[in-house]
Amino acid sequence: MSGIAGILDLSGTRPVPDGLLERMSLAMSHRGPDGEAFWRQPGIGLAWRQLRTASPQTESRLDSRPAGVPVAVFDGELYDGPELAVPPQGGDTANDATYAGLVAGLWQRHGGRAFAMLRGQFAVAIWDASQRQLILARDRMGICPLHWTRCGDWLLFASEIRSLLASGLVPAKPDLRGIAQVFTFFGLPGPITCFEGVSSVVPGHYLEAKPSATSTIRDHVYWEIDFPDLGQEQDGASESQLVDQYEQLLAQAVQRRLRADVPVVAYSSGGLDSSMIVSLARRILGEPVDTFTFRIEHPTLRESSGAEILGRHLGRAPRMVNCRPDDVIGTFPSLVRAAEAPVIDASAAALFRLAEAVHSHDYKAVLTGEGADEWQAGYPWFRIDKKLSYLDLIPGLALNRRGFWAYVRLLHSRQFRWSTLRRSEDAAAGHNAWLTVYNLMGVSKLRYFSPAMREAVGDYLPYDDLQLNLDRMRRWHPLHRSLYMGARVHLMGLHLHARGDRSAMHASVEPRYPFLDEDLVAFLNGLHPRWKMRGLQDKYLQRRLADRLLPAELFQGRKRLLHAPLDAFHDAPPPPLVEQLLSDDSLRKAGYFDPQAVGKWRRRMHSMPRGYRRLFVEMGLVGVIATQLWHHAYIDSSLADLPRPSSGAPT
DSSP states (O other): OOEEEEEEETTSOOOOOTTHHHHHHHHTGGGOBTOEEEEEETTEEEEEEBOOOSGGGSSOOGGGOOTTSOEEEEEEEETTHHHHTSOOTTSOOOSOSSHHHHHHHHHHHHGGGGGGGOOEEEEEEEEETTTTEEEEEEOSSOOSOOEEEEETTEEEEESSHHHHHHTSSSOOOBOHHHHHHHHHHSSOOSSBOSBTTEEEOOTTEEEEEOOSSSOOEEEEESOOOOOOOTTOSBOOSOHHHHHHHHHHHHHHHHHHHTOOSSOEEEEOOSSHHHHHHHHHHHHHHSSOOOEEEEEEOBTTBOTTHHHHHHHHHHTOOOEEEEEOHHHHHHHHHHHHHHHTSOOOOTHHHHHHHHHHHHHHTTOOEEEOOTTHHHHTTOSHHHHHHHHHHGGGGSTTOOHHHHHHHHHHHHHTOTTOOHHHHHHHHHHTTSOOHHHHHHHHHHHHHHHHBOHHHHHHHTTOOGGGGSOOOHHHHTTSOHHHHHHHHIIIIIIIIIITIIIIIHHHHTTTOEEEOGGGOHHHHHHHHHBOGGGTEETTEESHHHHHHHHHHSOGGGGSSSOOOSOOOHHHHHHSOOOHHHHHHTSHHHHHHHOSBOHHHHHHHHHHHTTSOSSHHHHHHHHHHHHHHHHHHHIIIIIOGGGSSSOOOOOOOOO
C-alpha cells in the first residue's frame, strides 16, 4: 500500500497554497518511503507516497497524463491488475500500467460502476477534468483508510488524519461522538472519527465533489455486505463438495495475495485462521514462507506454541518477537498516535511491535488471517448468545433480553436502562449477538465518563451513524444479521484499523487479507447458517477444511489467538507519561472522565475475581488511558510535562 492526499477548491480555481501538498505528504512518509509525486492544476492538487511492492506501482506517471484524461492517485493493491490492464475488446488502450492509471481508465469508461469491478484493497482519488469533479473511493471492506474534511471552500482528503492536520487548514478538535463510539464498538467503523469535521469514506462507497455555487458532496454506494433472504441460503451441496469449494476459493485468495515483486511473509499465531493461510502459501510456493509471531511473557499464556507446532510441520520455524507486559503498555503511546484514535485492544500493541520486526527484516508485505471470524461466527459471544436463546423457548416473554438486562444492572451498573437495550435492538434490526458485548462495553461510559461528558453526549446512540441497511437486515437469518454487524463494525472499525493498517503501515508494512477475498466472502455469505455454526461449534465448515490442511495436534487444547491479555497490560508499571495523564489534574483538564471514578476502579480492579465484570472494567480503563494519550498527542500537549509520543515509525 502507500498513501494519498489532496485538496480541491470547491469555489473555483484558486491555486493550491504553497507547501501544502508537501506538508501533507511528509506527514505520512511512513506509508510511502520509496518515493513521492505531486500533481497540481488550478483549484486541485494531488499527492502520492509510494511503498513499492508490485510492478504497477513502480513509478509515478502523474505528470505525463494527457490533457482531459482523468488523473488518479492510488493506495493499495489490485489483485486482478494484470487482467484489468488489458482493455475490453473494441475499447481504447490503457493509459498507463500503474494502478492509478488502470482505475482512471476504468472510471473514464464505466463511471461509478468501475469500483465494483476491482478486486483488492484500495483507496483512490480521481480528478476528472472533463466533468470537473473529484472522486474519492474506498475498497469494499475498508482495508485502506481514506479521510476527508471541508474547511470553508476547501475540501481536503488523505490516507491519514495527521496529513489533514499537517495542511495547516484543519484544526484538531475532538468529536465526542467518536469517543462514545470507541466506548461502545472498541473502534471507529466510520464515517465518524474522533476529530470534529473529519469523516472517513465508508467502505464500499465513493464520494463525488464538484466545484460549484452549492458545492455539494454526494455519497454513493457501489457495494455493501449482503446475505440471502431467510430460506434462500445455499444448503443443497454435500459437506465434501462445500469443503472442496472452500479450499479452492481460499487457495485462490492466498495465491492472489502472494503476487508481488517483493517477498511476502505471514503472521502466524498457530491458530486456525493464520495456520490455514500459511499452509496454503507453502503449497502454492513449493516452500515455506517466513512467518512472524509474538510471545507474551505471562504465567498462564504461551501464545507462540501453536506457531511453533506449525513451523515444525511445514519446515520453517517462526521468527519470534518477545513482548513483556511493560512492552505492551510502553508501546501504547506510539500506537495511539499512529491510530489517530483511542485503542482499547491490548493485542494491537503487540501487532504494532510485530510489524516493526517484519520491517527490520526488510519485508514489506505480510499475510494475515484476520477476517475469518467475522464471516463464520468465530467469536465467543455467538456461543453465549446461543445459550441465552434457550431462555426464549416460551414465546413473548423475552427472557433472554430481560435476563441480560437484569444481569447488567446487578453486576455492572444500576444505571443501565431497559430503553438502551431496546433502542440498540431497533437500530440493529432486531436482536443481535454483538449487542451483548457492545452493551457491556457501553457500561464503561456510565462507569467512567464525567458528568459534563455524559451531558454533552446525551442520548447519542452510536448505531445511528453506521448507515446500516435495516431493510435488508430484517430479511436475513438472525445469525446473518450478527455476522453483518461484526463485519461492518468490529472488522472495519477495529481489526482493519488499529490492528491492521495503522499497526502495520507505521512500519511501512502492507497487510494482506485472504479471508476478505471478494469471491470467498460471497461464497461464505451465501451458505446456510448451519455451515457456520452447528450447535455450539463455530466456524464449522472451516474446521472441516482445517482437518485436511493441518496437523491434529495444532488444535488440541484451547483456541489460540494473536492476543495480549489485559492483565499483562495493567500489571506492568505504567510509563511516566501514562501516570501523568491519569492524574486528577490531567483528567479534569481533558474533561472526558471522572477522576474519582477512574481512581476507584484502578484501585479495585486487581482484587476483583476474574470474569466479565472485571474484563469490562479493565477494557474501560484501557479506553481511559488511550483517550488521554490521544488527547495529549493531538489536542492538548499540556496534559503532561513529557513530550508527545512519536508515531513509532522506523527511520
